[in-house]
Amino acid sequence: MKQLFCLLLLLSQAPLFLQAQSNYKPGYVINSKNDTLKGFVDYREWLKNPREINFKQTQAAATPQKFTVANANGFAITNAEYYDKFTVNISTSTVELAQLSHSPDTAYTTDTVFLQNLVNGKNVSLYAWTDNLKSSYYIFNKQTHTIEYLRQYLYFDEESRSVTGINGYISQLLRLAYQYLPGDTKIITRIQKANYAESDLTSAVIALNGGKATQQTVNSNSGVRFFAGAGLRYSKLQFNSSAGQAGPFSNGIHDNAISPVIAAGMDLLINKYTEKLLFRLEITGAVNSYHFSEASATNITTNALDVKVYHLSAVPQIMYNFYSTDKLKAFIDLGVAMNFYKYNNYNYTTTYHYSTITSVTAQNKYPDLQGFEFSIPVKAGVQINKRMEVYGAYWLPSSLSKYLYFSADQSAFQAGVNYIFR
Structure with a gap:
């Protein structure tokens, strides 16, 4: 994927940044x-x-x-x-x-x-x-x-x-x-x-030393900090089906949604004095609304779906500051998201057009969308003056369905700002 190629290119250039940092x-x-x-x-x-x-x-x-x-x-x-x-x-x-x-x-x-x-x-x-x-x-x-x-x-x-x-x-x-x-x-x-x-x-x-010695090296260089932030998420839900197999929509049909996203969490710093490597646990929340409508080749039928996805994620991740100074840090981040989904009371409708007669059938909660799934977000960004974090992220596609012959895959781009509490 283009996004992964860019990330790998960024990683390959990291040694150049390392030489300059202090x-x-x-x-x-x-x-x-x-x-x-x-x-x-x-x-x-x-x-x-x-x-x-x-x-x-x-x-x-x-x-x-x-x-x-x-x-x-x-x-x-x-x-x-x-x-x-x-x-x-x-x-x-x-x-x-x-x-x-x-x-x-x-x-x-x-x-x-x-x-x-x-x-x-x-x-x-x-x-x-x-x-x-x-x-x-x-x-x-x-x-x-x-x-x-x-x-x-x-x-x-x-x-x-x-x-x-x-x-x-x-x-x-x-x-x-x-x-x-x-x-x-x-x-x-x-x-x-x-x-x-x-x-x-x-x-x-x-x-x-009689129990009164000065321990010169601190017992632990590790530390904990907290953050909260907000951003925008550009999500895509796409239906993919196997060749010759029927699904609710044609292969590749998709819809996009833009929604606000909120985030909060904590960081475990391996070394609080350098903050080069840290483990992050992040909680994010967003709501995405998708609308699908597809007419048949003869325009006799039209299939439609309006679904709202309430998306809550717990994302343990590893963050590495490949460029690190006192006022500016540049980082890459890789996580594994545990996604929890809730949906509105959606219906999959098929509208039949016979001359002047129109009839509609509805299938409630079809397709059946699952309530939990893993996905992988990758992220890159900068930290400014120890307080402000600006980032961009890409969530690799993960399926919201478990059907054998078709899938509903959701992916997303995200940009946001976090404030770090110290």
């Missing part, structure tokens, strides 16, 4: 002289630890400064993520089941990198490093000013035919518990039960 948020950089430069950091949804960042001391600055481990000791996005520079051993073993070695792989490389600060405590701090292989965790001892890799090595045990782990991190954390919290049996139990996961390690390290 997302500056309040933060700071600690330069190589340990001076703190306050300003704005270009915040991305980093799936692995960044090697470099762009920084502006003012939003209006034309050219950003680039910082790496060569000229910065750390940086932060205020109230979101914090990074410090360390030279550490980075494990090169994999955790992918298909690639596991058959014995513990303790190989590592040494590198100077930005580690993400998960917990900042008076006794110990927890850091994370994520690369293409896995996420690794590090513990910084405030007393000795040393940082060490929390060791875990997974391998495939041929004898037991199962994945086996060497959990060195447990003994490392227990050693710190004996150092800072001697005699505390609760922390011992907590550490022994801890999995090699951010949530468990964060909980254990906060406990190692």
Whole structure:
């Protein structure tokens, strides 16, 4: 379809937009002289630890400064993520089941990198490093000013035919518990039960600080927002029939309807600081009125149908902002609509013309139109100044009937404006 081709063309051009976008948020950089430069950091949804960042001391600055481990000791996005520079051993073993070695792989490389600060405590701090292989965790001892890799090595045990782990991190954390919290049996139990996961390690390290540590990285970057809006929908109801098969109307007969549409819903933001990817649940409502009238080839009969369709939809969808700045975002959206239909007390009428005599027969609720059906809407648009959303959408055809030899397919174009509540 032409509409789908346009959408695919838009998707193919997305990388060009991605190169130009920025997302500056309040933060700071600690330069190589340990001076703190306050300003704005270009915040991305980093799936692995960044090697470099762009920084502006003012939003209006034309050219950003680039910082790496060569000229910065750390940086932060205020109230979101914090990074410090360390030279550490980075494990090169994999955790992918298909690639596991058959014995513990303790190989590592040494590198100077930005580690993400998960917990900042008076006794110990927890850091994370994520690369293409896995996420690794590090513990910084405030007393000795040393940082060490929390060791875990997974391998495939041929004898037991199962994945086996060497959990060195447990003994490392227990050693710190004996150092800072001697005699505390609760922390011992907590550490022994801890999995090699951010949530468990964060909980254990906060406990190692007496429960008073500052968790530098927020517990969750996710967020919720709500919206409401209105628009216009241009709908088409078309009858299609199999070759040689009779239906209420000829193959391809259709009618169009223009109706207002209202919408409201909520968005679940994967990262509320970047708003790049989100899940949306939208409720829409519209009323479409269709009129069909078709005369036979000899003009002896005329078939007619007037039907009003009350259309309520619940549409879970995925929205992706392929271009994203603080004031302007451009998005594409794909959903699966659960459509609920109600109809007026419609009749399918056949008018017979015999010379000067006219007779009319009516079939109530024919054709039988169903009350529920799925459809797929695709959408594209822009968000302006964080509040206003302007979009266009296309609803792919879905059938309102379940007859074997003919169908009544409804499709629609829609344009609208939403207001986002923050």
